[in-house]
Amino acid sequence: MDENLIPISFTINGEKVSKRILPSLILIDLIRDQLQLKGTKPGCLEGECGACTVLVNGSAVNSCLYMAVNIDGKEILTIEGLSSIEQPLHPIQEKMLEHGAVQCGFCTCGIVLTTKAFGEECKKEGKIPTRKEVKKSLEGHLCRCTGYVKIIDAAEDYLTHPSV
Amino acid sequence: MNFNIESPTSKEELLNCLRNHQSGYFRLAAGFTDLLIELKKSKTEELTVINLSQIKDKQFTGIDIQPSGIRIGALVNVAQIGKNQSIRKSFPVLQQAADALASGQIREVATIGGNICQASPSGDLSCALVALKASCEILKMDGTIRHESLNDFFRGPAVTSLQKNEVLKSIVIPANQTNKLKSGFIKIGKRSAMECSIVSISYHFQLGADAAILHSGIAIGAVAPTVIFCREAADFLHKLNVNKIHETDQLKVAELIQQSASPIDDQRASAWYRNEVLFNSAKSIFEQD
Ligand SMILES: Cc1cc2nc3c(=O)[nH]c(=O)nc-3n(C[C@H](O)[C@H](O)[C@H](O)COP(=O)(O)OP(=O)(O)OC[C@H]3O[C@@H](n4cnc5c(N)ncnc54)[C@H](O)[C@@H]3O)c2cc1C
Ligand code: FES
Numbered sequence: 321m322d323e324n325l326i327p328i329s330f331t332i333n334g335e336k337v338s339k340r341i342l343p344s345l346i347l348i349d350l351i352r353d354q355l356q357l358k359g360t361k362p363g364c365l366e367g368e369c370g371a372c373t374v375l376v377n378g379s380a381v382n383s384c385l386y387m388a389v390n391i392d393g394k395e396i397l398t399i400e401g402l403s404s405i406e407q408p409l410h411p412i413q414e415k416m417l418e419h420g421a422v423q424c425g426f427c428t429c430g431i432v433l434t435t436k437a438f439g440e441e442c443k444k445e446g447k448i449p450t451r452k453e454v455k456k457s458l459e460g461h462l463c464r465c466t467g468y469v470k471i472i473d474a475a476e477d478y479l480t481h482p483s484v
Numbered sequence: 485m486n487f488n489i490e491s492p493t494s495k496e497e498l499l500n501c502l503r504n505h506q507s508g509y510f511r512l513a514a515g516f517t518d519l520l521i522e523l524k525k526s527k528t529e530e531l532t533v534i535n536l537s538q539i540k541d542k543q544f545t546g547i548d549i550q551p552s553g554i555r556i557g558a559l560v561n562v563a564q565i566g567k568n569q570s571i572r573k574s575f576p577v578l579q580q581a582a583d584a585l586a587s588g589q590i591r592e593v594a595t596i597g598g599n600i601c602q603a604s605p606s607g608d609l610s611c612a613l614v615a616l617k618a619s620c621e622i623l624k625m626d627g628t629i630r631h632e633s634l635n636d637f638f639r640g641p642a643v644t645s646l647q648k649n650e651v652l653k654s655i656v657i658p659a660n661q662t663n664k665l666k667s668g669f670i671k672i673g674k675r676s677a678m679e680c681s682i683v684s685i686s687y688h689f690q691l692g693a694d695a696a697i698l699h700s701g702i703a704i705g706a707v708a709p710t711v712i713f714c715r716e717a718a719d720f721l722h723k724l725n726v727n728k729i730h731e732t733d734q735l736k737v738a739e740l741i742q743q744s745a746s747p748i749d750d751q752r753a754s755a756w757y758r759n760e761v762l763f764n765s766a767k768s769i770f771e772q773d
């Protein structure tokens with residue numbers, strides 16, 4: 321059995337990790353069950369809801385449709401990686417609270433990470449996104465509670481004040 | 485789900501993998517966005533997945549712009565296509581189809597090769613590429629390349645001409661012959677985000693003097709067993725001024741497009757509804773801008 325395990329090395333939330341994994345292991349199971357990082361949420365497990373979103377080399381992907389073997393040599397960021405002792409909440413999270421964009425919170429971690437990735441992309445291109453673009457950037461997320469308006473308000477507030 | 489996985493990192497390793505598995509049960513995978521959903525529902529004990537996504541070879545991963553056309557490696561992801569400036573400028577229909585596919589998270593990993601090889605009648609990139617008269621470069625196990633037009637490559641829903649000893653290497657789109665274009669992608673779904681098409685239409689018209697249509701490509705998705713190239717409609721439009729198409733001619737084009745479809749009822753829409761939407765969307769091509 322053991323010779324079937326595949327060695328992978330990656331960075332998660334700034335920490336280097338080496339592991340031997342089952343070939344068919346999916347990234348979300350690696351993150352939640354093996355690394356015990358439960359902020360990454362299992363929703364639909366079919367790429368529809370975005371609750372499982374993490375950043376791989378800075379890009380938002382659905383960890384429920386990503387093979388763990390393919391993170392070899394890459395950098396992963398989960399919601400846990402956004403906070404530090406000095407700054408327990410990331411500015412995006414502050415905005416989400418300020419705008420009342422969190423109810424049950426199941427969708428929130430994914431939305432925060434997608435907004436972070438989109439913010440970096442905008443910064444690189446030196447552009448301030450329009451509300452329409454903010455909305456489009458969140459198309460891969462479902463929220464059963466809020467009705468989206470407050471989420472879009474929060475994301476827009478953050479993305480149009482890039483210095484914060 | 486419990487399968488074995490092999491991850492070749494070069495063309496040579498890939499060919500070796502193919503040779504080693506010819507007598508067994510294997511599947512190819514690139515972004516895994518279609519394949520994983522399929523495998524979660526099937527028996528996978530004896531399966532080996534050949535994971536293409538770690539291949540570094542530029543022929544698979546690059547976008548190469550030549551005077552004769554543009555070559556897109558099968559492993560190029562949908563987000564890269566949506567952001568590529570040359571594609572945006574020369575083939576707006578493809579850029580729009582890429583932007584309309586699924587969500588940002590899926591676009592980041594889903595590949596153009598996977599979209600084609602899935603051979604879904606509602607594949608968004610497939611639809612745009614058929615309108616662009618793209619062709620496939622298929623790598624055979626002996627290292628040779630087979631060429632085939634994308635239109636011929638599709639044989640039915642989820643069926644292509646690809647053999648067990650072949651892999652899609654790249655897609656070639658012939659260069660435009662004129663600089664002026666009218667090119668776009670219409671996608672009708674149940675909602676505007678994350679929706680598989682009920683109907684899609686791709687059009688790419690190359691215009692000469694007086695906005696006359698000199699070369700045209702029209703393809704429709706989700707209304708037949710494969711994406712369909714609408715030859716009669718494309719021929720009918722030859723030499724017409726794209727800005728001054730009479731209403732009777734617009735209706736004629738919509739009718740010809742509708743005649744190439746053979747929609748079915750499914751969970752997303754009825755055949756009747758698809759026919760109506762197709763007709764009205766086809767008519768709207770010349771009402772836009
Ligand atoms: C939530 C969700 C929403 C979606 N929405 C859309 C949408 O709006 N529009 C749309 O068109 N699609 C959509 N899809 C389908 C899918 O994302 C696309 O078809 C995608 O382009 C597939 O690419 P992939 O690299 O992930 O393919 P994979 O899943 O890796 O492979 C798909 C198939 O192609 C084969 N294959 C892959 N690469 C090659 C190759 N180089 N040579 C030979 N065979 C190969 C595989 O064996 C497999 O059979 C959606 C999927 C999900 C999960
Ligand atoms: S759990 Fe991954 S997208 Fe829903």
Ligand code: FES
Pocket residue numbers: 421422423424425426427428462463464465466
């Ligand atoms: S806050 Fe409950 S799902 Fe979004």
